[in-house]
Amino acid sequence: MVNPLLAWTALFAPLAACVIITLFFLRSKTPSALIAIAGILTSFVCTVLLFLQIFHTHPAVELQQSFAWIHTSTLTIDFGVLINPLAIMMLMVVTGVGSAIFIYSKGYMAEDPSMPRFFAYLSLFAFSMIGIVLSNNFIQLFIFWELVGLSSYLLIGFWYAKPSAADAGVKAFVVNRVADFGFLCGIILLWSVSGVGGERTFLFTDLAGTIPGLENSQLLSTIALLIFCGVVGKSAQVPLHVWLVDAMEGPTPVSALIHAATMVAAGIYLLARTFFLFEPLTAVLTVIAYIGAITAFLAATLAIAENDIKRILAYSTLSQLGLMVMALGLAGPLQGMYHLTTHAFFKALLFLGAGSVIYALHHEQNIWKMQGLLKQMPVTGWTFLIGTLALCGIFPLSGFWSKDEILALAAEHNTVLYWAGTLTSCLTAFYMGRLFWTAFGGKDDHGHAHESPAVMTIPLIFLAILSIMGGLIGIPHFIYPEAAHPELNMPVAMISSGAAILGLVVSYLIYGKRPSRDPLETKLGFIYPVLKNKYYFDTVYGWYVDRVQQGVAITFAWFEEVFIVRFGVHGLTGAAKATGNALRQLQTGLVQFYALVFVLGVVYLFFVMVTRL
Amino acid sequence: MSSFFFYIFAIILVLASLAVVLARNPLYNVLSLVVVIFALSSLFMILEAFFVGIILSLVYAGAVLVFFLFVVMCLNLSTPTLTTVQQNRFQLLGWLAGLMLLAEFFLATKAFLAAQAMQPVSEIRGTIEAIGKILFADYLLPFELTSLLLLIAIFGIVSLAKGALKTQ
């Protein structure tokens, strides 16, 4: 039997950790780390227990427990949890990968004096993310959505004294703000059509019942697109993808947890959770699929021109997120969630491995400054290799299975998207190979890099095992037990494997000998600067903010200055002063003047009385 | 017959009051006010208010105005330097106000003058017995209170004068 109390505990344990650290332990490093780790492990244990409770139950469990938080005659907002296999799987990913990363952070941030603040923020993030996963209604989800955005801002700008980090945090927050505006409009519109008067609801379960029955597909399409807006922001799809790469300014564990495994996946999760809304709207789904494909391809091309290890991985994340969105656009929430899960494993692994490298080389992040790391840091190197192969989709690692299912789905429905996906896979293999050969290959003439401490390597090994086994443990069957499990599509599998191997081989040919500079800089000619400038998205946005938005702001400021301040505020004070000055003249201090005024008053009164007669 | 006397005393009254306002020498102002009081007293006699008429003369003319004269004499206010004063700035407005008030009085009493509706009540004769009966019966409290008031006035004056003495 499912015990919802486990869900509540999983939700609030990290919050308790955050509060305790903030109140009592902001100066103490080790206690704060241990409290935070205890918090997330508590959530993990609760999640595992929930998992065991719903494992293999038929039909699929869906348990909801909620409290009416705001209750008026026309509006009810609940606060509650909705437990189903989808939520539990996502929660396993969040808390499992999260626990690994929390433990890893204890080693990575050991020299940083602000470590307690880091763990406080990280726990806040864990609370917010678990909140998103467990929420049972749109408003609660939105609240946690925003909280996650806040945590992301705090963590990206963790080293706030560094201008680039502070700016990156603001950029992430502002871009998400734009998206969340659309999201909120969508939520409110959805609510308004969900019933009449007191019947309207935000609950997923209720909406799943009422929405499919509605006739107005234009309105529903608008709503779906607006909600997808939120996904575009949070999961960094084109055109709101610009924040994710700069978010790499944050510490590496943050990049691993938030910007690879969990937060950015929240958009995908949202789409899967509320898929009942999108399912009948084929036009909207097509839009979603194409945006996903464009993002995937664009990001893959940009990764080729990057030299910072974290930024390459960031573009890789963008690319895989695009694939997941594409899967959902092809009406495949199962495939999307499957890839989300396996991606969490190997992307977190890759980021933590990169972090290990960065830590060992004293915060060096340029791959051209790294060489021969495979021999110097064996555990990091081999686990990184496993992660790379999983990402490229090499049989029998987890990435192969999940990516393949997406490509098979595309092959069935839309040939253009299928070839886009395959080409992206080829490029993925190419740039990951480039990364690996450049950083880990070659001779180790420096020899300063030592392997990282166990607190960092053990999570790497754990994630490597998950990356290997991920495809074989039947994840999709767990999430959607009623769905028919697709058979392995041999032609697709062959072509995708071939593309990946092709990419790896080409990268070996160019980079295997570890040249001292990137030959692509010269070989690609005019394309290279375009890639280096990220297709000028940032330039255009920057121009817009500088010219258009500032122009509007300046106009409004002028308006306020002249009309409201000068005429309104100063006008009022001026009028009051003038009146005061005028009235002051009456106080002459001469008694006879006062008597005169008296008499004039009497004369007037007398006049009124006499003429009335 | 009484109307003839009324007009005589009325004219004296008005002329004397004008003198109070218009005369330059303060001595003349005070003395004109004495004339006003006497004329008023006469009018009261015509109205058969004997008691108040006598009281007016005795108290007002006899005590109050004498006090005024004391002050004028004491401060040598009738000396030439003090009598030549500049015009007060509210001359015009003051006269205007007075005239307007007068006009309104005319308006108000026009009806009275024309109709001659009211007749004097001959039973009301303000003799001492009549006034005394009512004063000590119905109006005893105000009577006692005014005596208290006079006492307080005396205190006030003495303390004011004492203060002035000290500063000398």
Add this chain to the structure above:
Amino acid sequence: MIGLGHYILLSGILFSIGVVGVITSRSVLKILLSLELLLAASNLSFVAFSKFNGDYTGQLIVFFVILVAAAEVAIGLAIVVLMFRHFSTIQADELKDMKW
């Protein structure tokens, strides 16, 4: 015949003259004198009403008015004396400390 109206009008004339006196007097003494005129005017009208309405109340009021006027004049003159001692003049314009 002399009716109530005549007395009231006379009282009114006296009152107006008194008002003019209060407003246009240069010296404080003259202001006080004009105040006396005002009181006299109201006394006349009270007595007239008393006679024509058949009520002694008017005359009693006059009695009290005279009393209180006496007290008021006494104090007023004490103040005038003080003023003369302080300013060496009795011009009403000297008293302007309450001006803004």
